[in-house]
Amino acid sequence: MNVLGISAFYHDSAAALVHDGVIVNAAQEERFTRKKHDPGFPAQAIRWCLADAGLQPRDIDRIAFYDKPFLKFERLLETYLAFAPRGFRSFRTAMPVWLSEKLFQKDMLLKELRAIDPALGEAERLLFAEHHFSHAASAFYPSPFEQAAVLTMDGVGEWATTSAGLGHGSGLTITKEIHFPHSLGLLYSAFTYYTGFKVNSGEYKVMGLAPYGEPKYARTIFDNLIDLKADGSFRLNLDYFDYCTGLTMTNPRFDALFGAPPRRPEVWLTQREMDLAASIQAVTEEVVLRLARGLVAETGMRHLCLAGGVALNCVANGKVLRDGIVDDIWIQPAAGDAGGAIGAALAACHQHEKLPRVSTNGPDGMRGAYLGPAFAQAEVERRLTDAGARFSIASDDALIDSTARALSDGQAVGWFQGRMEFGPRALGARSILADPRAPAMQKTLNLKVKYRESFRPFAPAVLREDVADWFDLDKDSPYMLLVAPVAEPHRRGMSAAEEALFGIDKLNVPRSDIPAVTHVDYSARIQTVHAATNPRFHALIDRFKALTGCPILVNTSFNVRGEPIVGTPEDAFRCFMGTDLDLLAIGNCLLRKSDQDAALKQDYRDAFELD
Template sequence: MRILGISAFYHDSAAALIVDGKIVAAAQEERFTRKKHDPNFPVTATRYCLAEAGIDARQLDYVVFYEKPFLKFERLLETYLAFAPRGFDSFRKAIPVWLKEKLFQKSVLRNHLAEIDDNVDWEAKLLFADHHQSHAASAFFASPFSEAAILTLDGVGEWTTTSAGYGREHTLDLTREINFPHSIGLLYSAFTYYTGFKVNSGEYKVMGLAPYGEPKYAQTILDHLIDLKEDGSFRLDLNYFDYCTGLTMTNDRFNALFGGAVRDPTEPLEQRHMDLAASVQRVTEEIVLRLARGLAQEGKSKNLCLAGGVALNCVANGKILRERHFERIWIQPAAGDAGGAVGAALAAYHQFAGQPRPAPAHDAMAGGYLGPSFSQTQIEQRLGQVGAVFATLESADLIPRTVEALIQQQAVGWFQGRMEFGPRALGARSILGDPRSPSMQRSLNLRVKFRESFRPFAPAVLRDDVADWFDLDSDSPYMQLVADVLPKRRRPVATGDEKLFGIERLNVPRSIVPAVTHVDYSARIQTVDADTNPRFYDLLTAFKAATGCPILVNTSFNVRGEPIVCTPEDAFRCFMGSDVDVLVIGNCFLKKEDQSESLKLDYKNAFEPD
């Protein structure tokens, strides 16, 4: 049975294909169109999935959309009626779009699918899953567990913002939910907006900014914005928000409560903004922890699966793990809306078609490597066509040359195998660096990524060595858990440096791997083993042999505002438009100084800030 899952029309559109229950391909549309968070129907991603499986559209049994448009329209109408006449301007702008496109989304989907093949009876194949059903299916059915508790958290689907339940074998039962407008995701997005970052894009910046502040406003949030119960259920005070009927997330009452207007993105960050970030992060962690504890106390499972955009909050995930109410947790690597494409297809296969689930040995996401790959011949041809100068090395030479470049403090673009699915680069489309360098974090942010200097980088670490460096002794292949650097790997902070505040703390080395140690001694960890990414594993092993350090800085291969690179041409353009020193694609080794000056690009202002 062949089932195509689709998520589209909001942000991070994607396509995923499963064949007889196995995920064979998945990709976000943004990687092909080069438009970050592209919300449009994933025509190109769908074509890729079909090509990867070696089938044509007529061989599909079902196409499953990741949510139900009529329920979303119902929520829109009921919300505006509940708040009328307030918000009429927002209603007037939204309704024509819904009436023209979204209310009749079945015909819109049919028309888009006809672009792929207009000889297919698409209506006969088309199914719709609930938004949070898609999230839950992506979490449980793709997990390595035969049974588990499930928690999904995001901004909003049709009505649901938080759901909880249980999965067993090929069944899924969501037993509890919290509905719009009460939403942990929208609470976090309100502070994303208020601190001057983009909603649905900048939430991870707020998480990265939080350790620079103190949670001074956490009690204010709990006293005024949210009524949080012991079991994690909550209600927001909507008098402080404008997202139900307005065109902004917050209002003047919110501004007055927190002592100022919304930060303009061009304005400098102040200590107050860092304290706000720390505060909403602290409250979010408390909500998530209470929800997880409540599920654990029911005693139905020692396993927990997470999905939804809030499940990308790896700091909260790490705290769930450390509380040890669950023996094992698994977070869908594409936890946001893109992963809904995977979940919709899996939900159709197991729940609609009633197909059994194979006994899981590993998770079904294949390390996240579900996107396009390129043969060595294709790589060489494509690099030649764009005028790149490269050497083709044997594998035995490629790894030592790359290690040498890393030891020389060079930034290395690393392009190998199948592209990752989801927001994280996991060693297939990565920029790598030496974590022992005190200047690497700031240098990569400003010279290579062209982004804010406070943004942390993740350590990729050999699985066998993770417990010797971090307060973690479990798998974290998808960079979804935060843990502290062990005290034995830390460096004492000088007396004068202890008094620094905010961003001033950025350049104080705190461990022997300062480039991946955040200001609170934490790190967002990716564990690497030989099974899922053997070449990346070999590189880490060789770097350890040369330096004694089994860790590399791993950040996504892109610049600010650009999607992660997909093709060799994308990688070469990014290489020539940034201060990446070395590019390794397949067995091709490229040095910046060997390239023609005429091919250099100005990438610094090529993309809008994200």
């Protein structure tokens, strides 16, 4: 049975194809349209999924959408009635869109599907899954666990903002929920807005900013904004928020509580924003810990699966793992709305069609998240030639050796290999790589390559067999979703003057043997690299280790700020020519910046809308 899963119309639209419960492929629409977090119908992603699998539209048995529009409309109406007349502005803004489009989303979906091919637009094939069930299915079914507790947390689906459940074999049940407007995701997004970042894309910036501050406002948050119970259940004090009745996240009462209006975007960050980030991060970690502890105590499960946007908070995930309440944790790499396409398709297979769950061949059912488009060598060469690129062709061994030597010499490398990743993280297929031992590399990559805020940390990609020697972690972390401290033997002692530094002044102080991937609190967002799922990337790091003694590379996504991760060789070449990258490896093609036609260099700094 072939099931096409779709997420669309809110943010991070995506499509995924599942055959008899096995994930075949998946891709986000933004990688094709080049519009970051593209919410539109994923027509290009769907076409690619079918073509990649060699299927015709008539071969699709079911099409599963990741939420239920009528339930969302019900929430909109009930929220307006509960807060009337205060919510009229928000209601007036949303209602025309709902009445013209979203209320008739089934018809709109069928129309969009028919535009791809009439065979896709047969109404009897279309199924709808609840939003949080899609998240839960995306977390449990691809996991390596036969049974597990399942926790999903985000802003809001239809009504649910947090759900807890139990997976066993092909069965999955949601046992309890927290409903809108009480939402951990929206609480975090309120502080994202208040500290001057963009909601639904800037939350990870708040997480990265937090270690520069002190959680001075955590008590204020607990005393005024959230009533948190021992089992992790909570309620928000809606007097301080405006997302129910207005068009912003917070209101003047929130401003008065924290002593100032929201920071304007792109204005210089102060210690206050850093302390606010540290505070909401500390609160979030405590809520997630209590939710996990409560769920494990209730179910007796020793394995935990996570999904939903809050599950991308890798610091909180690391705290759960180190707490010892579970033996292991598995997080859906596309934990946000994009992953709902996979979850909806898997829910259709196992819940609607009652197909048995298929045991995973490998560490899990996501195949390393390498589920997107790939390009044959001949096609890479043709595309690069048409783009005006100058390149040499290397054997596999020569490519690995040349790239590893360039990295050891301090060069920044664009790395475009194999299938594209599904989800927000580059995992060694569409990556920018560098030497983690270089003290200035974090700042250099942020300002000269990524064109983004200098405070943002980079992740270490480390050979799985070496992770415990370098970090306080001896578990798989293939999706860059666990944070752990750098191991003590690799830390550098701080002088009294360095210890006394505050905020962004901490940035340029090397704190370990791998300063480019060591955050100011000695933490690192770890990706373990496995030979079974990405042999070429594993071989590159292994060669770098042979040259330097270090089994780690800086790994960040191949893009600039505001740009989706590169999807094609042409995207990669444009980004290469618009940044200070030194070397580009695409398939077996090697491109050196010094060899390129200077006329093709682009001003890439302002090419994309800032996220």
